[in-house]
Amino acid sequence: MADGFLDIRAVSKSFRGVRAVDDVSLSVPRGHVRAILGENGAGKSTLIKMLCGVYAADSGEITLEGARIDGLPPARCLQAGIVAIYQEFNLVPHLSVAENIFLGQLPSRLGKIEQRSLRERTQALLTRLGVDIDPGRPVGELNVAEQQTVEIAKALSRDLRVLVMDEPTAALNDAEIAALFAIIRGLRDDGVCVLYISHRMSEIFSLADSVSVLKDGRHVGTHLIGEVDRDSLVRMMIGRELNGYYPPRETSNGEVILTATGLRHGRSLDVDRIEVRRGEIVGLAGLEGQGQRELARALCGVLPLDHGEVFLEGRRLDLSSPAKAIAAGIGFIPDDRKGEGLAIVRSCAENMAMESLSLRRRAGLFVDTPAERRFVAKMVEMLRIRLASPAQQALDLSGGNQQKLVLAKVLGIAPRLLVMAEPTRGVDVGAKREIYNIMRDLARQGVGILMTSGELPEILGMSDRILVMAHGAVVAEFEGAVATEEMVMRAATQDRDAMRATG
Numbered sequence: 001m002a003d004g005f006l007d008i009r010a011v012s013k014s015f016r017g018v019r020a021v022d023d024v025s026l027s028v029p030r031g032h033v034r035a036i037l038g039e040n041g042a043g044k045s046t047l048i049k050m051l052c053g054v055y056a057a058d059s060g061e062i063t064l065e066g067a068r069i070d071g072l073p074p075a076r077c078l079q080a081g082i083v084a085i086y087q088e089f090n091l092v093p094h095l096s097v098a099e100n101i102f103l104g105q106l107p108s109r110l111g112k113i114e115q116r117s118l119r120e121r122t123q124a125l126l127t128r129l130g131v132d133i134d135p136g137r138p139v140g141e142l143n144v145a146e147q148q149t150v151e152i153a154k155a156l157s158r159d160l161r162v163l164v165m166d167e168p169t170a171a172l173n174d175a176e177i178a179a180l181f182a183i184i185r186g187l188r189d190d191g192v193c194v195l196y197i198s199h200r201m202s203e204i205f206s207l208a209d210s211v212s213v214l215k216d217g218r219h220v221g222t223h224l225i226g227e228v229d230r231d232s233l234v235r236m237m238i239g240r241e242l243n244g245y246y247p248p249r250e251t252s253n254g255e256v257i258l259t260a261t262g263l264r265h266g267r268s269l270d271v272d273r274i275e276v277r278r279g280e281i282v283g284l285a286g287l288e289g290q291g292q293r294e295l296a297r298a299l300c301g302v303l304p305l306d307h308g309e310v311f312l313e314g315r316r317l318d319l320s321s322p323a324k325a326i327a328a329g330i331g332f333i334p335d336d337r338k339g340e341g342l343a344i345v346r347s348c349a350e351n352m353a354m355e356s357l358s359l360r361r362r363a364g365l366f367v368d369t370p371a372e373r374r375f376v377a378k379m380v381e382m383l384r385i386r387l388a389s390p391a392q393q394a395l396d397l398s399g400g401n402q403q404k405l406v407l408a409k410v411l412g413i414a415p416r417l418l419v420m421a422e423p424t425r426g427v428d429v430g431a432k433r434e435i436y437n438i439m440r441d442l443a444r445q446g447v448g449i450l451m452t453s454g455e456l457p458e459i460l461g462m463s464d465r466i467l468v469m470a471h472g473a474v475v476a477e478f479e480g481a482v483a484t485e486e487m488v489m490r491a492a493t494q495d496r497d498a499m500r501a502t503g
Contacts, residue, residue, distance in 0.1 A: 005030040006162055006193050011060035011070070013046050020046040022217040023060070033184065033194045035204045035225075038214035039237055039428035041398055044197055047214070048164045051195075052084045053077035064161065081161030085151045087170055087426075088338075093140030098122035100139050101154045125153040129183050145176035152183060163187060164195045169203060170426050173288040174454075181207055199428055200455070201230050213237055238430050245433060246461035247440040249481060254278030257448045258417050260299065263308035269294045270472040271308075276417060276448040281439060283463030283480070284452045286492045291472035292452040293335065296421045299450065300332035301325035312417060326355065331415030333406055335422040335452070341406035342394045349376045349390035351405050356412030379408035383438060400431025407438065418442065420451040424458065436462060456485055468492050 006028040013021040021043045028034045038044050049055045051062060053074040062070040069080055091100050098118045099106070107117040122135040131149050133142070139150060148168060155163055165184075169177045184194055184207060196208060204211055205225060212222040213236040220236045258276040263269055269291050276282050284292040297303035299310060301319040310317045317328045325332070334340040342351050353360075353372050360368045360375070376390050383404045387397060394405055403424070410418065423439065424432040439462065443449055453459050459466060463480040468491040476491035 005032075005065060007063045008047070008051070009061050009063075011047070011050060011057045011062060013050060013055055013058050020217050021050070021057075024214070024217070024219045025060075026212055026219065026222065028193050028195065030193055031188050031191045032210065033188050033196055033208045034222075035208035035211040036195055036197045036214065037199075037204065037211055037233060037237055039430050041216075042214040042237070042428075043217040044214055045166070046217075048084055048166070048195065048197070051077075051162070051164065052082055078158055081159045082164075083155035083158060083160055083162070084164035084166065085148065085155065085168065086166045087168075089147050089151055091139045091147055091150060094138055096136050096138055097126075097133055097142070097150055097153075098135040100150055101125065101157055103154075105157065121157075122153070125156050128156065128186075129153060130186070131179075131183075145172050145179065148172075148180065149183070152187075156187075160187070160192055162193045162195070164197070166197045167199070167426055168196075169198065169200065175288075177203075199426060201233065202455075204233075205230075234429055237428070245436075247437050249464055250279075250440075250444060254280065254446065254448075257313050258299075258450070259311045261309050263295065263298060263310075264306045265294055265298060265303060266306065268472050269298060269303075269305075271295060271474055274467060274474060276450055278416075278446050278448055279443045280464045281443050281449045281451065281462055281480075283459040283466045284450065284469055285456065285459045285463075285466050285488050286469040288454060290469045290492070292469050293421060294472070295469070296332075296419050296450065296452050299325070299417075300330055300419050302332070302334075326413055329413070329416040331410035331413060331418045333403075333410060333418070333420040333423055335425060337399075337402055337406050337425075341409075342402060344395045345393055347391050348385070348387050348394055348397070348405055349373075351394050352376050352379050352390075352408040353412065355409045359412070375412060379411065383408055384434060398428075398431070400427035400434070403427055403431070403435060404438075407435075411442075415447060417448045417450065420449060422453055423451055424453075424455075432458075456488060460485065460488070 008024060008026040011021060011024050012019065024043070024047060036044050046055060050057050050070065053072050053076065057070050061068055064080060069077060092103065101122055102118060107114045107121065119135050126133055126135070129149060129152060133146055133149065139147060142150065168180060172180065188194055198204060208225050210222060210224050211228065211233065213220040213233060215237060254277045256275045257278045260271065261273045263271040284295060286292055294303055298305050299319065301322040301324055304320065310319055312328055312330065318324050338344050353376060357367065360371045379385065385404045385408065386401050394402060397405065424435050439449060451462065460480065460483055466478045466480055466483050466488065467474045468476040468488055470492055478487060
């Protein structure tokens with residue numbers, strides 16, 4: 001498979017005696033999309049940071065078209081045409097699209113920026129990518145997909161040869177993902193080598209030409225995409241068969257704890273009635289942007305309702321703020337854990353304790369520190385959160401462990417209803433399974449769970465009951481044990497009024 005374009009040979013890297021990357025060798029041809037898979041902590045991030053000059057390898061070598069690049073500082077790697085686009089973009093919000101793309105290499109004459117040249121060069125790059133973005137528009141006004149396109153254009157401005165993309169679709173909808181894939185395929189056809197890191201198996205099989213799997217810092221294997229299937233990749237990632245991926249359902253005959261009627265918010269939400277029973281997991285399914293996110297956020301006081309009534313255990317709720325939803329016993333796991341779920345630069349202990357802090361105050365003023373320590377220790381043990389110490393920053397944890405921190409924070413209020421938006425977004429296969437088991441354990445303890453997910457297999461595997469949404473309304477309902485992808489997608493793509501007419 002190698003043609004001497006990008007070659008990583010016997011590369012290793014340790015931190016404080018822990019081997020993060022251990023004798024890894026990979027070779028990627030020109031004009032090729034290579035997926036990099038592995039559980040959190042498998043060495044993916046360390047490997048790409050060595051490729052981009054952020055870390056220096058302890059041993060081994062990396063060559064690009066025969067020239068050694070290992071040990072080069074990040075600026076030299078950029079000059080060599082190696083660019084990484086991470087989930088957190090490296091853009092300046094108040095500068096224009098054009099200024100961001102050519103930052104550090106702005107065309108100038110006699111100390112002045114040549115605005116006409118800057119705009120023309122920017123427009124040429126955007127046209128090459130097939131997108132229509134005003135070069136003069138401030139980047140801070142763009143949506144996530146547009147900002148990502150600016151990052152790619154910025155990479156192209158530097159004679160791009162190797163593009164590394166880390167979970168690039170985490171915040172994109174289906175249409176934006178399709179547009180991104182078209183751009184990546186165009187770059188591949190132009191001879192760019194693309195390293196694509198994602199936990200989403202469907203994306204790997206749709207986009208990649210080949211896949212390399214890392215486990216515990218070592219290279220397990222590389223295969224053409226047609227040589228493997230999902231199960232074989234999972235076995236390579238975790239080193240064993242993953243039997244019982246979704247925990248078995250348990251019949252829930254609990255009483256209705258949540259009843260919501262007449263929920264309206266602009267044109268995005270128009271729900272006549274939904275119910276959730278105690279100990280039941282209800283999945284919200286449908287195409288992207290059909291009201292699932294709005295419904296979840298409305299029930300947690302994040303999105304204000306124009307109209308509607310919500311009852312929890314028979315008591316009508318005031319959901320005019322998240323604080324009132326929390327006080328009523330509704331916990332919320334947001335779909336953006338870094339932006340909304342965590343204080344990312346605070347300690348793990350602070351994050352776990354913050355939502356239930358008022359429950360551990362003495363005389364309304366002082367925090368019961370011993371009680372807080374006991375709570376944190378209990379959450380670490382119960383959720384199997386892997387951390388060096390409770391004082392460790394949340395930023396330093398893997399995606400799966402960050403998600404468990406958010407869950408620990410919410411469990412501190414002992415919720416009776418738990419609303420989970422994209423509960424396993426951006427976490428690896430092993431962590432997903434752990435989160436699924438936690439969800440089922442909570443349901444067994446009587447917690448009602450309402451979940452949204454863009455991964456239909458997750459909805460089908462975890463839900464006791466599935467509500468399908470379209471045009472902001474619930475248009476169909478299925479028992480989880482009998483629902484199929486075909487049934488859900490047929491309901492999701494039919495006209496709303498027709499679905500209501502047929503029940």
